Amino acid sequence: MGEPLPLVLLVDDEKHALESMRMALEDDFDCLAAPNAEGAMSLMRDNPVQVIFCDHRMPGKNGVSFLTEVREQWPDTVRIIITGYTETSDMIDAINDAGIYQLITKPWHPDHLVMAAKNATDLFRLNRENEQLSLEMRYLSRSVENKLSEQRKILREGLGFENVLRSTNSPLNPVISQARQFAGFDIPVLITGENATGKADIARAMHYRSLRADRPFYVLDCIGIDDTIIEEELFGVRGSAGGQIARTGLLQKASRGTLFIDNLSELSPRLQLMLSRALQEGKYRRVGNHSPQHIDVRIIAGTEKDLRQCVTDGSFRNDLFYAVSAAELTVLPLRDRIEDIPILADAILAEAANTHGKIVRGLSDEVLSFFARYDWPGNLKELENELVRMLVLAQGPILGPELISRHILQAEPAARKTDGNLDRLLMAEGALKERIEAVETRILRETLTRLKWNKSRAACELGLSRVGLRAKIDRYGLAEPDTTSRSEED
Structure with missing residues (x-):
């Protein structure tokens, strides 16, 4: 069996008019007929009508009033009115009130009626498909959002403090407890500890426990790296006609996220000054660029050295120290x-x-x-x-x-x-x-x-x-x- 034909409702108080419309349409459509608005309303309740052809002037409720009620209850049904009168102003009001798709004047030609019916059923189908697509898009949007939320949750759990392995009675527990408290506040944190004690893991866990968890987390280790490379990594490169490739710095890449700078004490005095100014002013200039770049990044710094002692002996800037150490943590060595x-x-x-x-x-x-x-x-x-x-x-x-x-x-x-x-x-x-x-x-x-x-x-x-x-x-x-x-x- 093929697909069912589209269902059309014909409404007219003249019997021969109904029969003429049925004969013109029955080869391509299934037709229902009603002599008045009341009978048509009853058929609408029991059948999935796609298109209505309705005469305007009928005893009792006229075509405009009937189609207006149809619009309220079955807005997807395409409404076409047929009239033998030429009251233009009345018809304009009717089209507006009843949301009429098309007006056909008498006498109509059978081919004209068939074409109108085909266009109307195509419109009905397209409206339904569009509605279905809208529903699917809304569902997919919610589904994607739910999946993203679930993935973010998994990511946070997989990279959170649970990933900092320790025993139930670990001496590290008080440090992790402090880190959890600091994580939720958008303040810079200084983590002190020997190399390979897990400072980066704690910094990452703090990021995924913070309000910036949906944004990127980057790591820069300053030990053993040339000043020029660190400057380009941090602040980026503008690029030039001479062949220098433009590069975005980590201060910009980590925008609204977190940047963990390990071995901060290894920065040269010049880079200490540049970083201190950037953090205090909230902006910086890329290499070769005079226009300022604004930043919104949380800094977590790591160091093996005692930065307070470094400030005392003059090897580390005190303004940078205070810019990165609103809170401090000390990670224990494995021994x-x-x-x-x-x-x-x-x-x-x-x-x-x-x-x-x-x-x-x-x-x-x-x-x-x-x-x-x-x-x-x-x-x-x-x-x-x-x-x-x-x-x-x-x-x-x-x-x-x-x-x-x-x-x-x-x-x-x-x-x-x-x-x-x-x-x-x-x-x-x-x-x-x-x-x-x-x-x-x-x-x-x-x-x-x-x-x-x-x-x-x-x-x-x-x-x-x-x-x-x-x-x-x-x-x-x-x-x-x-x-x-x-x-x-x-």
């Missing part, structure tokens, strides 16, 4: 948050395993024990490098202490509190015998751990007899880890 190492190590190892395509289940307790007694001068980056190295060397799903680097294995349990460095130990005061024994203990522990406590191999490598090695193990109180399986010594 002061040993409680966080297990969760950090698990996350780093999982990501590294996925990147390098190796299946691992985790670290042994012995590994975590050795990690806990080490200082981690390189902080999170050193931990990441160590875990990747261990992953590459691993032969099984559990990474054991034999894979740990020797300098970590040799670290003393109290290394963080006393002379953990070998050079310090050698320079320390005390009896020669005690100092030699301290070094010997570290060498024995490292060698036995690396060789999985295979005492025969350890004695051979150290140039000792098995009896001599056992004596030293007993003397220094070195305990073999309790494991359910162990390689044979011989």
Whole structure:
């Protein structure tokens, strides 16, 4: 079956007029007929009429009054009036009052009637399609808006403070609590801490917790970069006929967003002055451009040095210091948050395993024990490098202490509190015998751990007899880890 024909309603009090209209239209349309307005209104309630042809002069309610009511109840139906009279002013009022699409005068020609009906049904279809498209656009607009909101929420959660990994009792928790408070206020924040302690992660989390979360977040690290490059990165380049390419600076790219400037103390005095003026005046000039560029950016700065001391000794401008330090945070080094190492190590190892395509289940307790007694001068980056190295060397799903680097294995349990460095130990005061024994203990522990406590191999490598090695193990109180399986010594 084909598509149904468009439905047309014919209204006229003269029977032969109705029959004539039906005969002209019935090949292309389904036709309903009514002798008056009341009958036509009843048919309208029960049928999806697209077009009405209505005589103007009828007993009772005339065509204009009827079509006016139709307009109120079925505004999409196309209304055409037929009249044998030429009261021009009346017809103009009728067209306005009833929203009439077309006026046909008597006598009409059948082809004229058919053409009018086809144009009217096309108009009805186009109006419906337009309405449908409008509905779809409104729905899509809401749908896109909802999806964007959901994506923003996911982004905030994925890059928020939940991404700053730490244990439930982490010493970092008070710092994160402060950062959460500062995040919601549009003020500059100075984050102090050693390199690779996660200052950028905290800055990013603050951005995605702020009112600027929907705008961009950029990072600029000033360490080891030439002055000219930093100036172009920050302020941009105008471009010139000589071939210099125009470039937008980060102060403009991060407009209404956040710019994290790490190692701020490394800026030269000239750049310190330029940045200080830009932040205080809210505008700057690009390289090669005399017209000012206005900025609206939140600055979060990172530094490894004590900027207050740098201001005191004259190596850092005091006006720039106060421009970036409305609030201050201090991020702890990894050696002061040993409680966080297990969760950090698990996350780093999982990501590294996925990147390098190796299946691992985790670290042994012995590994975590050795990690806990080490200082981690390189902080999170050193931990990441160590875990990747261990992953590459691993032969099984559990990474054991034999894979740990020797300098970590040799670290003393109290290394963080006393002379953990070998050079310090050698320079320390005390009896020669005690100092030699301290070094010997570290060498024995490292060698036995690396060789999985295979005492025969350890004695051979150290140039000792098995009896001599056992004596030293007993003397220094070195305990073999309790494991359910162990390689044979011989």
